[in-house]
Amino acid sequence: MRNCLEGITVVAVEQAVAAPYASSRLADAGARVIKVERPEGDFARNYDKLVRGQSAYFVWLNRGKESVCLDLRSEADHAVLDTLVAAADVFIQNLKPGSIEKLGFGSADLRRRFPRLITCDISGFGQEGPFSHLKAYDLIVQAETGLCAITGTQHGPARVGVSVCDISAGMTAHSAILQALYNRERTGEGAGIQVSLFDAVADWMNVPVLQHNYSGYRTVRGGVNHPSLAPYGAYRCADGKDVIFSVQNDREWVNFCEKFLKRQELTRAPGFADNMERLGNRARLDEIIEWRFSELSCEEAMQELEAAGLAYGRLNEVSDLSTHPHVRRVEVGTPEGTVETIAPAAIFNSERALLRPVPALGAHTETVREEIQARLRPRAASA
Numbered sequence: 001m002r003n004c005l006e007g008i009t010v011v012a013v014e015q016a017v018a019a020p021y022a023s024s025r026l027a028d029a030g031a032r033v034i035k036v037e038r039p040e041g042d043f044a045r046n047y048d049k050l051v052r053g054q055s056a057y058f059v060w061l062n063r064g065k066e067s068v069c070l071d072l073r074s075e076a077d078h079a080v081l082d083t084l085v086a087a088a089d090v091f092i093q094n095l096k097p098g099s100i101e102k103l104g105f106g107s108a109d110l111r112r113r114f115p116r117l118i119t120c121d122i123s124g125f126g127q128e129g130p131f132s133h134l135k136a137y138d139l140i141v142q143a144e145t146g147l148c149a150i151t152g153t154q155h156g157p158a159r160v161g162v163s164v165c166d167i168s169a170g171m172t173a174h175s176a177i178l179q180a181l182y183n184r185e186r187t188g189e190g191a192g193i194q195v196s197l198f199d200a201v202a203d204w205m206n207v208p209v210l211q212h213n214y215s216g217y218r219t220v221r222g223g224v225n226h227p228s229l230a231p232y233g234a235y236r237c238a239d240g241k242d243v244i245f246s247v248q249n250d251r252e253w254v255n256f257c258e259k260f261l262k263r264q265e266l267t268r269a270p271g272f273a274d275n276m277e278r279l280g281n282r283a284r285l286d287e288i289i290e291w292r293f294s295e296l297s298c299e300e301a302m303q304e305l306e307a308a309g310l311a312y313g314r315l316n317e318v319s320d321l322s323t324h325p326h327v328r329r330v331e332v333g334t335p336e337g338t339v340e341t342i343a344p345a346a347i348f349n350s351e352r353a354l355l356r357p358v359p360a361l362g363a364h365t366e367t368v369r370e371e372i373q374a375r376l377r378p379r380a381a382s383a
Contacts, residue, residue, distance in 0.1 A: 018169040024062060027356065034065070044057050062359065080369065091117060119190070120173050120195065121192075141165040141198050230282050242315035250274070
């Protein structure tokens with residue numbers, strides 16, 4: 001499974017996060033990914049200098065790729081990209097709206113020329129609609145989709161702490177490309193795929209939107225408390241540490257009352273009998289739960305929650321995750337030396353992931369140019 005996409009060539013005119021996420025996962029599966037960068041490079045290379053002098057985003061999302069620097073405004077480099085696309089299976093791009101068409105590589109035209117090609121256009125707001133012409137970055141889309149409005153505390157909205165819109169768009173593009181590759185195996189036809197950050201996260205917002213549209217339910221920002229399940233959130237223990245736990249169904253509610261709270265009478269008490277009642281009586285419920293947690297250390301609370309058959313976890317910091325005993329880690333080479341990263345989430349056949357290195361800017365430019373020249377020589381000789 002590790003090299004299941006071996007023989008597939010992906011050409012990606014990409015920058016930032018969304019498209020590089022999709023292409024990096026294709027590279028992890030064995031595809032050849034040719035990353036086309038401006039002469040000055042993908043601007044994500046300079047987001048920060050915090051990983052051996054390199055950008056954390058770039059190290060994470062560009063392993064296993066070939067970096068080719070092209071100035072697509074020049075005739076010679078335009079021809080290089082044209083030759084690359086002609087031999088590719090997948091073409092991905094996420095330049096600002098309209099840019100790729102101006103350069104002569106619009107997906108509609110490419111699909112006419114190369115019917116087996118799979119094209120994937122990733123944008124902020126899509127190819128159609130009143131906002132389609134706008135540039136969009138992650139926080140803008142978090143705000144526009146209402147995600148910020150349901151994230152944060154009663155004091156105000158907040159940004160999700162990672163670039164969730166870019167990542168969700170990249171995940172969506174990756175799965176769509178795999179679907180298109182499978183369909184091409186059956187039909188011989190490529191596909192034109194469009195993914196936007198807005199659409200990807202709007203889809204994720206279906207639950208609060210459905211609740212609002214059909215019941216008038218308003219999702220309230222609750223910090224680290226769940227907006228529509230109770231009890232489900234963080235509670236402070238006697239040693240000052242926070243534990244998060246969840247009650248998901250009636251059986252767990254009964255176990256929680258009997259085995260953790262030691263108050264069996266609450267299981268069917270007015271205001272607590274089912275989830276909707278508990279949501280309406282959350283302040284009183286939290287008082288009872290907070291009092292119980294205040295009697296226990298973090299370790300004691302987790303032991304009792306586990307004995308009651310409930311899901312629980314600690315409210316960790318990033319530093320805690322970095323040393324977490326359950327995190328799987330893998331090494332990846334970079335131009336500035338080997339770094340340790342969190343391993344890809346999918347595990348195939350119990351194998352340990354082996355990641356190809358992150359490329360230096362333009363590391364493969366000359367090799368690819370020579371490859372193209374060698375490919376063109378037989379044509380010139382036969383002409």
